[in-house]
Amino acid sequence: MAIGFEGVRMTKSWLIVQIALLAVMQACALITERPAEGLIVHITKGMISGKTDGEIEAYLNIPYAAAPTGERRWRPPADAASWSGVRDGTQMGPACPQPVRLAVVAGGVANFQSEDCLHLNIWRPKGAADLPVMVWIHGGAHVIGSGTFPIFDGTQLARQGVIVVTINYRLGALGYFAHPALTAEAEADAPLGNFGLMDQLAALRWVQTNIASFGGDPARVTVFGESAGAVSTMTLLSMPEASGLFSAAIVQSGVNLLPPRSLTEQEALGLAAANAVGLGADATARDLRATSADDWVTVAGVRSGGSVNPFIDGRLLRAPPYRGFADGEELDVPLMIGANSNEASVLLAMGLRPEIATAYFGDQLTEAETVYGLPATDPEFARQALGDIWFVAPARWLATETSDGAPSFLYHFDYVAERRREKSDGAAHGSEITYVFDTTEYYESVVGELTPSDRVFADGLSACWASFAKTRQPQCALVPGWGGYDPQRDEVALFAPETRIVAGFRQPILDLILSRYDDLPH
Template sequence: MERTADCQSPKMSTILADRQRRKSREYRVSNRSCYKNLDAIAPTKDTPKYQSINQGGGMQMKRLFAVAFVLFSSFFGGAAFAQAPEAQVESGHLRGIVENGVLVFRNIPFAAPPIGPLRWRAPQAALAWEGVRAAEAYGPACPQPDRTDGGGGGRASVQSEDCLQLNIWAPEGARDLPVMLWIHGGAHQIGSAVFPIYDGGALAKQGLVVVTANYRLGPLGYFAHPALTKEAGPEDPLGNYGFLDQIAALEWVQRNITAFGGDKSNVTLFGESAGGASSIYLMASTKTKGLFHRAIIQSGGGLQQPTRLAFQEQQGLLLAQAAGLSAEASAGELRALTTQALLDSQGPLRGAGFGPFVDGRAVTEAPWRAFADGRAQNVPLMLGWNDHEASVLLALGVTGDAANALGGERNQELRSLYGDISQEEFARRALGDAFFGTPAVWMAQAQAKQAPTYLYHFTYILERRRGSVPGASHGSEIPFIFQTWDKLLGANLSALANIGAVLSEQDRQFSTMISSCWASFAKTGAPSCAGGPEWQAYDPKTDQLMLFAPDSAVRAVPNRPQYDLMVDWFFKTAR
């Protein structure tokens, strides 16, 4: 069947999407110009073919229907029988895809492309489009250094500054379901919502609408420069554009998630590493009131002291000079730099702190102050850390010698609390505790005063890897929660090549259990772990947490003396 040149594809999408209208003869007749041979398939009583059918009897009718079926199937490739889901959002109409019984919409713009004059500005409203926007495939990752080792959860092989999109998974027939919005990790410099490790299909099957969102990274997301500060108006941000992107994604969810069957009054914010840290900043912000109703912080730290605007401006000057600009470069000259020039110039500054900082506008204080004073968002909180968090610190260039500075003048006392272990093991454990364990325990104590709080410690290692790795590394809980180990294995990422091609039955059962903890918390604000122990809210008096391990159980907080020493040291030196 041949289509005529003036027949538009949006009309055909309507035929696919609207079965009732497709059954209507009036509709088929009104659209008969779309096919040169329509009379042979849907004849009207005025056509010779119709008259011939009625004169030729039932056998001719059967042959005609058989031919029509073959032509219809060959034209649509069977698509009409696996109806593509569609949704209407504020910017236009979307057509998604069905994957394993889950409705999926990808590459949905939640803000205008932050390019040209919009680079280093607050996110603007997404541009409207005409017709139906295909939402089957992922969009690009935000610009970042290319990695081949799977760091940050995958490889950003396709990148663009036009990256402010999100992805949505929802069960078929979803209506008023709890929503989970994921913020990916990657030190605020790498990572993307498009990586297969963050596929939300398995979580959606548990009765959730899952959203993953990109945000600007590195020098495009957390850049400051005197020239940009000078041109900024009184209401304009002076940096933290990636942080503002996260707020824009939350705001978009409030305005649009009902189109996908989500309940905008039941949104859980969750993230890991930089995503967990971002969640802490979002909980501490006065700009996010009512945008989410629960939060999960996975290895997010929380007691680190953010840098200030003056420091970030100096970083910006160094980067601009590395890109060939003078110290007096204008904002226009900065925006004229190519994306690649910015990434190349980042080089040695990469570990120096392109992340949230106190600019006095988007971020006004260190977030721990809001938690300490009881001013953080009063929402149920789940948080925790992994056994071998030092893995990420070492990858970022932190050396084991840094452990010798922990605790200040009490370093030797701290060292003795860990017992008779090697310097290497002391560094591994103490650095992980200082940057992740201690902040998680302290934040649990602070948040428990105003909302139900659930604390965990993750030590589970794939059964085939036990004995070959020092512990559960930074981020290793993610594929268990998303149940995406199979997708990672299929992605052929070199960093994961040694995990074995097959998970054990225990691994799969553990993944089902811990994933249900996250899903139930999003639904009710209290985790209920299928097949796992009962997880009570954190109480400073009993000081217990959920230990995720091969034999998961409720246990006392480990290393309490070490944490107390580190907290005391932190608050004596905090600015």
């Protein structure tokens, strides 16, 4: 998933109620900005117009690859076609196909969507020259989300002196899909199935080729993502194909230490999904492509077996991403890594079974109960433990594995808006995003009014993330002296109402959790 709000009791009904509010917000995004005559940038495929608020310029809905429609569905992304004249870059384009009612969880409403969605958006300060670039990969369980959503509006973050890029990539069964018929038609060395991941690579290549035209420095590109976007970022870090496409990365609540599916397993899910749309086991690639995109959105749950993630196709993704880090073969770039204090609340609200927490600890359950100070039968045990198992402990693992190369900086996010703290269980999954992007108007339209202190914190966190993109070392007024992670000191930047550096952060329970991971070095 991608976003939760601190202090809000997460229920399915609450998530659905927000759709109307988000639709209004999305329709009004950047409404105060105006098209500017002469605000035109020349890029490799043509000219694109933009708009400005006087300080920040926005260039929206720029195609970085050809539309993956018709015969191009379930194929690697191809170059976008050139265009003549000036392309209008003043309006957001469509989201990729996804379940509309769930998109609110990813920070917006995808009521405007199309398979022709491989577009990106750029915000830059007026007069930008050789500025660092931040490329955002949105979350949403690889099923929902879009770079067009208002929570990812790059206007405020760009005020920190960076260029911000948000991208779309294919989702669900259109983005992560394998089927024997598609495998049979693919060229011998062509990557299989991980089309969303291929799209992300294509977008990063586009940035390398074109970002200088917007005043960006292609040698200083930071990829950052949350949840599924963080899983994607971690996956890219493990891939030789991504070498040279970025020089730093930020992984927010998405260090995935679960074994990916194999191509065989993914093909079996693809056959089940095809059956759900009325196609037999003998369906051809042409048969598959003749179906409606809407059919594949509705069967996403059937074909995913409960989750959608990059899988081992043997060509693009050859091993679990965590294996590259464990073996020291990851791209050696500076990293920021972290998780939030209330990660599991949104997952439990969406149907995650709390007994998974007790099953995880096995014969060490009593020890876990002692450390948490809670019986395993208490719902609070599941909320705390699942957040630690899936997010907090893996973040420390990744920081440890990368600590002997380029510096890694580990954080824990526990900031809750001032007026919501009394009823809060902590910072929910994705709640840091509105502070990173400083999209406080979006927050207030959905959740409630922020205080001046909250706004100061948002500006400070946004500046912190931007400083990492600028210098590869977070220069944070919120938390001075935040240094590279050293497993011996185990120092974590704790972003909270009283932000500070904490040594030995929650060591007993995180040590216990990490000791139980299978197939990982300890």
